[in-house]
Amino acid sequence: MRIVRFQTGGHVHLGNEHGDGRVTLLEGDLFGTLVDSGEPVRVEKRLAPLEPRDILCIGLNYRKHAEEGKQAIPPHPVLFMKNSGTVQNPGDPILLPRRLESREVDYECELAVVIGRECRNVSREAALDHVLGYCCANDVSARDWQRQGGGGQWCRGKSFATFCPLGPVLVTRDAIPDPNALRIRTILNGEVMQDWSTGDMIFDVPTLIEFLSASTVLRPGTVILTGTPHGVGAARTPPVFLRAGDSVSIEIEGIGTLTNPVAEEQAPLLTGV
Numbered sequence: 001m002r003i004v005r006f007q008t009g010g011h012v013h014l015g016n017e018h019g020d021g022r023v024t025l026l027e028g029d030l031f032g033t034l035v036d037s038g039e040p041v042r043v044e045k046r047l048a049p050l051e052p053r054d055i056l057c058i059g060l061n062y063r064k065h066a067e068e069g070k071q072a073i074p075p076h077p078v079l080f081m082k083n084s085g086t087v088q089n090p091g092d093p094i095l096l097p098r099r100l101e102s103r104e105v106d107y108e109c110e111l112a113v114v115i116g117r118e119c120r121n122v123s124r125e126a127a128l129d130h131v132l133g134y135c136c137a138n139d140v141s142a143r144d145w146q147r148q149g150g151g152g153q154w155c156r157g158k159s160f161a162t163f164c165p166l167g168p169v170l171v172t173r174d175a176i177p178d179p180n181a182l183r184i185r186t187i188l189n190g191e192v193m194q195d196w197s198t199g200d201m202i203f204d205v206p207t208l209i210e211f212l213s214a215s216t217v218l219r220p221g222t223v224i225l226t227g228t229p230h231g232v233g234a235a236r237t238p239p240v241f242l243r244a245g246d247s248v249s250i251e252i253e254g255i256g257t258l259t260n261p262v263a264e265e266q267a268p269l270l271t272g273v
Contacts, residue, residue: 003170006043017169031220047089049135049170053221055082061227062200068230077203077211080154086164093263094140095162102142105242108228109186109194109250112137115222119213127209133172136250136258137225138165143234167258176254179205183253194231
């Protein structure tokens with residue numbers, strides 16, 4: 001099933017997107033039972049497929065990406081987090097920070113894994129049983145704040161508003177038997193910047209779930225961003241960073257294309273309380 005979350009007539013609904021482009025209304029709960037009513041619906045505005053409970057992110061998880069950054073292969077997955085306020089809808093703009101200014105905002109195509117069942121201490125063999133599905137993600141990153149402005153932590157440079165576009169649909173796990181056999185790409189203004197395979201992950205999806213759930217509770221609605229392949233803007237000569245007016249698309253085989261324009265944040269004036 002290809003689940004789309006959308007707004008029509010001021011109300012938010014879930015739908016099943018069919019191969020011919022039709023969307024039929026889904027009834028029920030995203031983390032419970034969903035039934036396709038068969039009723040055709042008009043999608044006025046497409047939204048991110050879910051409102052994540054937590055966003056867990058894995059850094060340095062593709063071998064060639066580690067090579068381009070001259071980084072050693074990590075012994076364990078490198079974990080950081082984004083706050084839930086980073087989520088952006090398909091088609092809505094990635095905003096370049098101006099209140100805390102960044103001139104080094106980068107793209108990162110990533111496969112997002114959505115947890116559908118609460119889990120703790122899950123084995124690698126049972127890990128995918130706890131997955132609801134997959135979607136495209138863009139782990140937008142302010143490299144200057146990530147490297148110099150975060151006190152050694154990545155969260156500041158990764159957690160600006162709009163820095164986690166998700167979509168365009170949530171594809172249920174039955175439709176993607178092997179999440180580590182998918183082509184993944186970033187296209188910036190029509191130019192392919194990243195083009196690789198999720199098979200290059202250092203820690204595959206089942207291993208990530210086993211690691212992240214170890215002595216830890218993962219609740220339904222947890223989103224795991226699984227890392228990005230080589231070709232990021234910061235590693236290019238000269239570097240390529242996002243600018244207002246750009247259009248950036250994330251494509252993943254079997255899921256679709258997530259596209260967002262880029263614009264400048266209109267920084268509000270600070271006021272006293």
